[in-house]
Amino acid sequence: MAKVIKLRKGLDINLKGKAADTIGGPVGADEFALVPDTFPGLKPKVVVKEGDAVMAGDALFVDKLHPEVKFVSPVSGTVSLVERGERRKLLSVRVKADGRNSSREFDVKGDVKALLLESGLFGFFRSRPYDVTANPEDKPKAIFVSAFNSMPLSQNFEVALKGNEQAFQAGLSALAKLAPVHLGVNVKQNSPALTVAKDCTVTFYDGAAPAGNVGVQINHTSPINKGEVVWTLGAEEVIFVGRLMLTGKVDLTRTIALAGAEVKAPQYYTALVGTPIKAIVKGRLNASDDQRIINGNVMTGFKTSEEEFLAAHATEVNVIPEGAHADELLGWIMPRFKEFSTSRSYFSWLMGKKKEYNLDARIKGGERHMIMSGEYDRVFPMDIYAGYLVKAILAGDIDRQEALGIYEVAPEDFAIAEFVDSSKLELQRIVREGLDTLRKENA
């Protein structure tokens, strides 16, 4: 029996609108886009021109610092737009689909790393420290994959895994040729493809969110020391690798969860990376003009418009009420039965864990200095003083950040802490900026 790690810290937030375990079919669209900003830490360089014909698996842009890391088109068609913003910053590269789905054929016999780089799948790898797109020159001590997501309204990976078991195992076996692979599995998951996966070390986790965060799993099995590098890959991205290994073609099809209180019938849809949000949500949301569509998860994703495209790493699209005109009276003293809180000054702790909440996007308070102590630690299941680390980042004290363990964390690890914070500090943004500064300093 593999090792079981029980996490006592954390918080499960029970939100309304969880996706049913059914797949509503594929989401089609005319135009797809790859957005470089959704690959953290990437400096892109475009390698196509508008009007070029591409196949699925052909590079659209590459990493300027490591041109061998390619980012490829999910479909075949013609490049319809190279969108640039201020100071010619690359915003997106769009491809008009030709409907033929022709893919470039790769030879899968040779070196795995070279194959992953050429096929664009290496671009999905992220590395810690810094939680950025991985650098192929690094020698990682391990590759970590979390097979579950514990955040509210997130994708249930077992739904995505169904029918892809063989590809998942092929992906794990390919990764094992690069570095030792660790697979984190939830004790409630029972698909044999996970529990008895081969060519990797399976570790079981039992606990509340953020137990599914790969960072938490790294901290409990093989914490990152200064100078070490760990690569991480999303579980669904392992399936991408497996498909390439089995067929020689790049197939970036995800099974995304369309979930949240503003979705009519929350369930799963299959969609390519870079699918327009509009195609995913159209006709599937409640009639309301007070909605927030989130590209990715409600805890870690970003507010998006229908005109944008599914982010590279997003495994779900969440839609919740915005609440910008809620006008709630005297919040500081009213009982507010509909609100969820970890504080017992509200009554949600009396309602039991089964009650589902419909939370809107309001911050529900003003930003303050850090006042309460221990708030973060209760939901931060790592051997790290989260509050002190955040203070070190705010103070710009790099030595102290290192000493307190910044190399082990990613912004997403602070998501639950940011949710419970009574001082309403933007922890994920603070940590992201801290990591970016540190990366620049250490470059």
Added chain:
Amino acid sequence: MKALRNFFDNLKAKTGEGGKLHAFRSLIDGFETFAFVPNDTARRGGVNIHDAIDSKRIMSLVVVALMPAMLFGMYNIGYQNALAAGQLETATFWGMFFYGFLALLPKIIVSYVVGLGIEFTVAQWKGEEIHEGFLVSGILIPLIVPVTLPLWMLALATAFSVILAKEIFGGTGMNIFNPALITRAFLFFSYPSFMSGDNSVWVSNGPICGLGYEAAADALTGATPLGLTSAAGFQGFDCSLIHDAVIGLIPGSVGETSVIAILIGAVILLYTGVASWKTMFSVFAGGALTGLLMQWAGLTHIQWYEHLVVGGFAFGAVFMATDPVTSARTECGKYVFGLLIGFVAVTVRVLNPGYPEGMMLAILLMNLFAPLIDYCFVQKNISMRAKRATKK
């Protein structure tokens, strides 16, 4: 509700740069956020949902938790007045309560007007939102001073502590010392004759608005039990006095006398999780253990449990030591912080004949050491990480 919303929307329209009410934008924002939960929604790049808890709710809860002690303090002011005048038989419950209410109200008003006035000005000056910290300090201050303290002294001390103990450090959350205790310490060292038990400072004398009684000057003994026993060489208390101290019918600072009222507050704070039980419990444990040790060593006749119920010990343990900003922030540090407060408070009481009360000094001293305590525990985590990196 709609009317109120429109009212604030109209006001806010004038608070922009160059607007008529620009000079009051922090104030208007402060009142608006008290009337309505802010409608601002999460920005891009963070969590999209938030817990309903905020700093306003937390501070309001502490004020609610202070209410039993404050209300009992009002009653006790009237009770002590009637007792000194020998009129206990004729005095009514409501008569005594309203007497105390009228005696305390000006102090609460002065404390809030001065403190909030400074906070509003600073917030406006720095272009920040108003921080709620003084909501708590403003009610704590009148509760930890004698009822007879002149209002101008209270105003001066409040201004001193808000500016020098809090705002110069950057406001609520950045201060080193508990602002309410700094107010008391300022008064204690600047105007000792108005703050200590040798004269009649603890009992309000003379009628207010027709309520209350005039007592003969020599009838005003009015020293606190701690002051008395200190003057008498610490011979200990008799049983009925301890009984009165638990209920709270003894002279003392307004809010500190009733252990029962304070414990009701403690239950509210612990139940809602606003105060750390680790800190609170450790202060009592530290005080009890030290009292016991002193008894064994033969240094005092005061029973260990008596220390916990007389003077400001319980009030300090429940409302002052647990201030999250100035107490230790690491979970293990909270035990050490609390134990040391209890230890220092009882040590000062027993071994220093000059100060019958040690709680204020103990908490202020430990406020100073709290970062050091935390440093030790954080350093342990840091060296664990450093060791891990070199081990291989």
